[in-house]
Structure formats: structure tokens, C-alpha cells
Amino acid sequence: RLRAGGVPELVERGALRAARRVELEDDGPSRAGPSVHVWSVSDRKFEARYAPQMTAVQCYAARHSYRHRLIDPADWNCSRRNFFFAKHCAVAAALRDLPPSAVVAVLDADVVPGHDEVGLEAYVDSSDLSFYERGWNPELTSGNYFARNTAFARAFLAVWSRYDYP
Numbered sequence: 001r002l003r004a005g006g007v008p009e010l011v012e013r014g015a016l017r018a019a020r021r022v023e024l025e026d027d028g029p030s031r032a033g034p035s036v037h038v039w040s041v042s043d044r045k046f047e048a049r050y051a052p053q054m055t056a057v058q059c060y061a062a063r064h065s066y067r068h069r070l071i072d073p074a075d076w077n078c079s080r081r082n083f084f085f086a087k088h089c090a091v092a093a094a095l096r097d098l099p100p101s102a103v104v105a106v107l108d109a110d111v112v113p114g115h116d117e118v119g120l121e122a123y124v125d126s127s128d129l130s131f132y133e134r135g136w137n138p139e140l141t142s143g144n145y146f147a148r149n150t151a152f153a154r155a156f157l158a159v160w161s162r163y164d165y166p
Helices: 004-012 044-049 051-063 083-095 151-161
Strands: 036-041 067-071 103-108 145-148
Touching (some): 051 067, 067 083, 083 151
Parallel strands (some): 036 103
């Protein structure tokens, strides 16, 4: 089990893949729960540009009774040079508003659901964070992921958001 003090060390060692299925003593075991949320993360500049895509995500969320929310990093005092680092900062902060172990599908604003009949439960497991690897290269994506409201997930995202170096 990883203690909260070990999170920066874990990230600095480049262990992004190790974020899966790590439990902290103060959270108890992770468990899949009924509370699923869908967050589109965008700033004001792209909110209008990607309005059709976000409307499609809202419809998908409504169809499956998920709570949809638009997250703007500026609303969470998350100013970064690179939007994606601001995104992780905002998600880490906004997770605190949810019940313990709630699961969020964090999406870029330009995402459109491809199979609206399939619910997110098919992809949610007991991990604190779940990323996917692109099919055409070995990159782990940072735009779309699942985050469970645990101390580890919040700390990992907060530390990762500070990687926005000049």
C-alpha cells in the first residue's frame, strides 16, 4: 500500500502506468460504485467551438443517467501554460465535490460518443485511475481517462498538473 507521501516520488520515477489499482490506507479498498459522472473539460474559448460535441456527450450522459458537468480550469484557479496540465489540476480539485469512490469519465471537449448504447460500466474497474494506450504508438493518453475520487487519484493528478515546465 502506498502512503500519500509517496505520490510525488511515484510520479517523478515516471510510473504513470503504476497509477492503476493503488490503494491508500485512508481510503480503504477501491470499489466500483453506482456513482458515475461524465466531465467535459474545456476553457471558455473552446466551449463554443466544441458545443456540438459536448451536446452529444450530454445526450449520452442523460441516456445512461450519468451526471454531466463542464469543467473549466479557470473556475478552479488552475492556470497553466499548457491546457492539459490545467485540466489535471481542475479535475483533482473538482473530484473533492464528489462522494468517496465516485467515478468520473474525464473527456476532452472534442469527444463524441461512438456507441451510445454501451454504458461506461463496461469499462470501469476498481482502479483509482485508468488511462489507455493509443493503438498506433505506445503513448498513454492524457486527454480522456477514468478517475475515481480517492486520495491517490487526487494527489496523482495534482502532482502531474505541476509538470507544466517552461
